[in-house]
Amino acid sequence: MSPVRVRFAPSPTGFFHIGSARTALFNWLYARHTGGTFILRIEDTDQARNREEYLRLIYDSLTWLGLDWDEGPNPDGAGERGHFGPYRQSQRSALYTGYKHRLLETGRAYEKDGAVWFRLLGERYRVFDDHRQKEVEKVKGAPVVINDLIRGRVERREDEDFVIFRSDGNPVFHFVNVVDDITMQVSHVIRGEDHLSNTSKHVLLYEGFGVTPPAFAHIPLILKSPEMGQGKMSKRDRGALIEEYQQRRFLPEALVNYLSQLGWNPGDDREKMPLADIIRLFDLPGVNQSNARFDARKLAHLNMTYLLEQPAEKFAALARAYFTTQPNGAAALADAAYFQKVLALAQPKIKSIDELGAYTGYFFTDEFATDPKVREKVMAKGDPQARLAELIAALPALDFSSDIAVEAGLKALAESHGLGFGDYQAVARLAVSGTNAGPSLTALFRVLGQDRVLARLQRLQAQA
RNA sequence: GUCCCCAUCGUCUAGCCCGGUCAGGACACCACCCUUUCACGGUGAGAACCGGGGUUCGAAUCCCCGUGGGGACGCCA
Numbered sequence: 001m002s003p004v005r006v007r008f009a010p011s012p013t014g015f016f017h018i019g020s021a022r023t024a025l026f027n028w029l030y031a032r033h034t035g036g037t038f039i040l041r042i043e044d045t046d047q048a049r050n051r052e053e054y055l056r057l058i059y060d061s062l063t064w065l066g067l068d069w070d071e072g073p074n075p076d077g078a079g080e081r082g083h084f085g086p087y088r089q090s091q092r093s094a095l096y097t098g099y100k101h102r103l104l105e106t107g108r109a110y111e112k113d114g115a116v117w118f119r120l121l122g123e124r125y126r127v128f129d130d131h132r133q134k135e136v137e138k139v140k141g142a143p144v145v146i147n148d149l150i151r152g153r154v155e156r157r158e159d160e161d162f163v164i165f166r167s168d169g170n171p172v173f174h175f176v177n178v179v180d181d182i183t184m185q186v187s188h189v190i191r192g193e194d195h196l197s198n199t200s201k202h203v204l205l206y207e208g209f210g211v212t213p214p215a216f217a218h219i220p221l222i223l224k225s226p227e228m229g230q231g232k233m234s235k236r237d238r239g240a241l242i243e244e245y246q247q248r249r250f251l252p253e254a255l256v257n258y259l260s261q262l263g264w265n266p267g268d269d270r271e272k273m274p275l276a277d278i279i280r281l282f283d284l285p286g287v288n289q290s291n292a293r294f295d296a297r298k299l300a301h302l303n304m305t306y307l308l309e310q311p312a313e314k315f316a317a318l319a320r321a322y323f324t325t326q327p328n329g330a331a332a333l334a335d336a337a338y339f340q341k342v343l344a345l346a347q348p349k350i351k352s353i354d355e356l357g358a359y360t361g362y363f364f365t366d367e368f369a370t371d372p373k374v375r376e377k378v379m380a381k382g383d384p385q386a387r388l389a390e391l392i393a394a395l396p397a398l399d400f401s402s403d404i405a406v407e408a409g410l411k412a413l414a415e416s417h418g419l420g421f422g423d424y425q426a427v428a429r430l431a432v433s434g435t436n437a438g439p440s441l442t443a444l445f446r447v448l449g450q451d452r453v454l455a456r457l458q459r460l461q462a463q464a
Numbered sequence: 465g466u467c468c469c470c471a472u473c474g475u476c477u478a479g480c481c482c483g484g485u486c487a488g489g490a491c492a493c494c495a496c497c498c499u500u501u502c503a504c505g506g507u508g509a510g511a512a513c514c515g516g517g518g519u520u521c522g523a524a525u526c527c528c529c530g531u532g533g534g535g536a537c538g539c540c541a
Contacts, residue, residue: 437502
């Protein structure tokens with residue numbers, strides 16, 4: 001059997017979105033599963049829309065996801081690797097011209113209106129096209145049969161000659177795609193189902209060149225989640241761009257894990273699984289045929305489970321990188337030991353790194369916001385002023401050496417007034433953090449320290 | 465409009481190929497437990513075979529027709 005060679009062939013005409021990422025992932029997984037080669041090819045034949053920054057984004061996104069390519073431009077953009085290059089279509093024009101002449105010479109292509117057209121074989125007739133509202137020439141030829149690895153046998157009839165070189169002299173997608181796959185010896189074309197109806201053109205082109213087509217595998221599309229509306233996910237949809245997850249500092253392994261299971265599954269109940277297992281179990285016949293809707297909540301949940309199991313040092317590194325980019329991040333990073341203690345409280349509670357700012361804000365500044373609703377509720381119940389006064393009176397003598405000590409001290413305080421711990425909790429929490437959610441009160445006290453806690457209790461007392 | 469693909473809980477899906485298990489898991493939602501808050505975790509509940517015809521002793525599973533969803537119909541990729 002010939003070696004597996006697959007490619008991901010994005011065009012740098014826009015942001016890198018979730019659907020592209022999954023197509024790249026499935027190609028990459030298949031290459032790694034089979035011990036084959038993963039090629040990155042840049043389809044930059046649309047000169048009007050290509051942008052250098054989008055190219056950079058492709059490299060960065062793939063690298064961030066951990067989808068390394070064996071052949072293609074180097075990730076830093078300088079030079080390339082592999083023996084089938086160049087890997088940017090804009091640099092392959094001589095090759096395309098050669099292949100164009102082959103078709104011209106055999107009569108499978110002809111010039112018209114300054115463009116070059118691929119000639120279909122069969123009986124010709126003219127008919128009015130409803131969709132385009134004009135009369136066109138059609139060809140009645142044999143249907144093209146595609147034996148798709150995921151869809152099975154698909155039959156489609158191509159009935160019109162189509163342009164392979166524009167009148168501006170540039171080749172079009174269908175043509176370069178096929179020529180590149182031939183010359184790069186691509187064995188399996190794994191791409192979105194939106195290309196299924198293009199495939200008949202491609203197969204015809206292969207036949208025109210006298211080349212056996214590669215195997216095709218058309219994967220299902222990613223649709224918008226129900227609350228986002230109908231149709232396939234587009235670049236404009238919230239959560240559709242890889243960049244967003246990168247900025248929100250999702251763990252790439254969580255995103256890869258989630259994406260791998262959108263249209264594929266290991267055949268059992270496992271969902272969270274190490275990449276090595278995904279690679280081992282992934283195969284084309286296991287890919288689903290129906291489109292999948294993107295579920296941001298499930299992704300967030302998966303990210304949380306990954307976050308939970310990160311070693312403290314790794315979590316700290318992620319947190320540092322995050323705070324470095326935050327407006328008030330310097331304050332958080334000022335005291336490394338204190339920072340570490342705060343992170344220990346936050347790690348088991350957040351779903352993604354970007355929640356860190358909101359979750360830990362009051363640890364790093366005294367000017368934190370107080371939730372007005374929480375405040376109203378807390379101050380309306382029981383006798384918060386009395387509890388505050390008791391807390392303030394007891395605080396100088398409170399032992400802050402450990403959670404246990406803080407807890408014992410607070411319990412003793414409560415008992416001395418014939419009350420329970422719970423009678424102090426809400427108001428104390430409001431005073432030190434401005435909210436009603438967060439780490440345990442004892443941890444909150446201990447990490448914040450005696451001075452901060454006292455000052456914040458007094459401040460609330462004065463305000464109320 | 466024409467062509468192509470698809471169809472199991474709200475969502476991702478197992479089961480389908482090789483008909484016969486209370487149609488299983490996960491996310492979300494709800495309840496309870498754990499918890500001195502909020503989460504996490506645990507337990508439990510509700511929740512699906514799109515409809516109609518066949519084939520068969522028996523259909524989520526095989527076939528056909530509807531319906532619904534998606535995609536493609538560019539000198540874009």
